[in-house]
Amino acid sequence: MPNRKVITCMLLATLLTLTGCSAFLQKEITDKNHEWDLSWGEETSQSENTSQSEMPFPSESVSQDGEHEPEGETEPIAEQIQSMSIEEKIGQMVIAGLNGYEIDENTRAMIENYNIGGFILFSRNVENSGQLLALINSLKRTNSKNKVPLFISIDEEGGRISRMPEELAKIPSNKEIGKVNNSDLSYKIGGILAEELKLFGFNMDFAPVMDINSNPNNPVIGDRSFGTKAEVVTKLGIQTMKGIQAGGIIPVVKHFPGHGDTSVDSHAGLPVVDNDMNRLKSFELVPFSEAVKSGADAVMIAHILLKSIDPQNPASLSETIITDILRKQLGFNGVVISDDMTMGAIEKNYIVSDAAVKSINAGTDIVLVCHGYDKQVAVINALRSAYEAGIISRERIDESVYRILKLKNKYNLSDTEINSVNVEEVNARILDVLDLITNMQ
Numbered sequence: 001m002p003n004r005k006v007i008t009c010m011l012l013a014t015l016l017t018l019t020g021c022s023a024f025l026q027k028e029i030t031d032k033n034h035e036w037d038l039s040w041g042e043e044t045s046q047s048e049n050t051s052q053s054e055m056p057f058p059s060e061s062v063s064q065d066g067e068h069e070p071e072g073e074t075e076p077i078a079e080q081i082q083s084m085s086i087e088e089k090i091g092q093m094v095i096a097g098l099n100g101y102e103i104d105e106n107t108r109a110m111i112e113n114y115n116i117g118g119f120i121l122f123s124r125n126v127e128n129s130g131q132l133l134a135l136i137n138s139l140k141r142t143n144s145k146n147k148v149p150l151f152i153s154i155d156e157e158g159g160r161i162s163r164m165p166e167e168l169a170k171i172p173s174n175k176e177i178g179k180v181n182n183s184d185l186s187y188k189i190g191g192i193l194a195e196e197l198k199l200f201g202f203n204m205d206f207a208p209v210m211d212i213n214s215n216p217n218n219p220v221i222g223d224r225s226f227g228t229k230a231e232v233v234t235k236l237g238i239q240t241m242k243g244i245q246a247g248g249i250i251p252v253v254k255h256f257p258g259h260g261d262t263s264v265d266s267h268a269g270l271p272v273v274d275n276d277m278n279r280l281k282s283f284e285l286v287p288f289s290e291a292v293k294s295g296a297d298a299v300m301i302a303h304i305l306l307k308s309i310d311p312q313n314p315a316s317l318s319e320t321i322i323t324d325i326l327r328k329q330l331g332f333n334g335v336v337i338s339d340d341m342t343m344g345a346i347e348k349n350y351i352v353s354d355a356a357v358k359s360i361n362a363g364t365d366i367v368l369v370c371h372g373y374d375k376q377v378a379v380i381n382a383l384r385s386a387y388e389a390g391i392i393s394r395e396r397i398d399e400s401v402y403r404i405l406k407l408k409n410k411y412n413l414s415d416t417e418i419n420s421v422n423v424e425e426v427n428a429r430i431l432d433v434l435d436l437i438t439n440m441q
Contacts (some may be wrong), residue, residue: 077405080147081398088147089401090383091115093360095151095337097370101127103138106373111142111150114380117404118151118204120370122163129165129200133421136201140415148405149413151250153204156193159223167423168196169430172437174209175223177240178232180440186226186236188433190243190251196426197249201418203411204250206300208240210287211260220267221260234287238294245297250411252337253291255302256326257315258284266303266345276308289330297407298335299326301364303345313362314345317355322363335403336363340370341379353382360392365400 081089095118098107110116119139126132136152143150154163159173171193177186190208197205212233213225226236237253244251257280262271275284288299301316309325310318316338326332338359346355356367356379369376386392 077402077409080405081401084147084401086384086387086394086397088115089397090380090387092117092148092401092404093366093383093397094376094380095120095153095366095368096376097122097340098125099373101125101131102135103142107139108142110373110376111139111146114377115146115148116150117148117366118153120153120155120206120368121202122155122370126163126165129167129421129423132165133200133418137417140201140417144415149408149415151204151408151413152202153206153252154197154202155206156197156202157207157209157224158189158193161224164196165423167427169427169434171430172434173223174226174236175213176437178226178236180437181227181232181236182440183235183239185433185436185440186239187243187246188436190240190245191247192243192426192429192433193240194244194247194249195429198247199418199421199423199426202249203413204252204298205244206252206254207244208237208251208253209255210234210237210253210291211255211258212284212287214260214283215262218260218262220262225260230283230286234290237287238291241291241296242294245295248411250297250407252298252300253288253296254300255304255339256288256299257302257304257306257321258288259302259304260284262304266339267343270314270345270349271304273304273306274308275306280306280309285325285330288326292330292332292334296332296334297410298337299332300337300339300368301326301359303339303343313358316346316364317350317358317362319362327363333403335365335407337366338364338368340368342369342371342375353378357382357386357391360386360400361396365403 091114094114094116096110096116097120098104098110107119110119121132121135125135139150139152155161156163157174158171158177159175162170171189177189193205193207197203209221209224209226210233211221211225212230213221213223213228226233241251241253259266259271262273288296292299301322303314303316305311305314306318306321310320313320315321322336326336338356341352341356341359346352350358352369352375356369359367360383367379369379383392387394387397
């Protein structure tokens with residue numbers, strides 16, 4: 001009769017063989033489901049690319065770096081989702097803008113009646129440092145009765161796209177940073193962006209810009225880009241992203257799949273781009289592909305129409321671009337956020353609420369609705385109606401809410417208020433970096 005060691009070895013060998021076959025078959029199925037073959041080659045490893053795209057919900061979790069997380073760490077998220085009402089879930093899938101320097105009845109309604117997932121602040125909401133801190137604290141205080149903390153977000157890129165109070169020193173544009181072309185500098189810039197945002201209680205930054213400024217007639221990107229070369233944008237964009245992450249702020253890389261070769265501002269109308277898949281995979285998609293492999297948490301989708309890829313839908317409403325390319329081919333399983341649904345590219349061509357439903361079904365997790373309380377309510381109601389009519393499935397909603405809650409947990413978001421701000425301390429760090437840039441030039 002075989003001894004116990006022999007039996008144990010035989011069992012282990014059998015299990016390893018079966019596991020290997022299962023993994024091979026799963027990869028075969030996943031590869032066959034890919035509608036687009038981008039042929040990324042050996043630079044994108046199978047473990048990096050498939051680990052995220054195959055991430056199940058909600059019984060098992062795979063972290064952004066591909067490591068399987070213990071069951072006990074993710075089960076609370078699944079349980080939380082099961083305990084949430086459909087209204088609470090849909091609220092998490094919307095980030096809204098607000099008017100003025102203080103919260104008003106509409107803002108309170110967004111929080112108390114619609115369980116909104118977060119807010120985005122603009123210059124119209126920023127008067128000075130004290131007022132900004134008070135506004136953010138009031139948003140958190142009002143939301144403290146809800147189960148899930150808010151995303152408090154802003155567009156803070158540096159250069160001309162800055163919404164911070166005038167008391168803070170200005171951070172150079174990405175174009176200026178691109179001229180220096182130094183990875184350590186970009187990482188420091190990311191860290192400073194995070195520091196100034198965290199000072200006031202923000203937790204999400206719609207930055208860095210990963211668009212390549214390839215069209216000199218581009219009216220919207222320009223000096224917001226690190227440059228005209230894919231390798232420079234990739235290197236500096238990723239380092240800025242990592243600096244923001246290290247500072248405890250969620251970076252949202254943008255504007256996928258690349259807004260750099262447009263001649264129309266999507267705030268005003270719908271840009272149309274003729275570039276085909278070969279061009280995209282060798283140029284525009286390169287910074288985003290590398291950002292995904294480097295641990296991007298969130299990606300913003302642009303309102304641009306890529307005629308050769310999806311002639312019917314702008315990227316923000318395109319299942320081909322969001323699900324087939326970004327999710328399956330690039331392997332991204334973080335949070336996908338649409339650009340503002342009240343921009344001209346959408347408003348001039350769609351009913352905003354209908355576009356929001358279409359965007360969610362295409363694979364977007366959060367729709368951004370920056371202007372108009374009535375439009376925000378219409379979007380939330382449209383998502384609820386689409387759910388009730390079976391147009392958006394519960395599975396589709398739960399998948400997004402899972403990603404959203406996971407991201408909020410990863411960054412330990414809370415509605416804890418901040419007592420005071422020290423602007424001088426952050427300004428000193430910004431001035432140190434400005435001196436560093438001068439010395440590098």
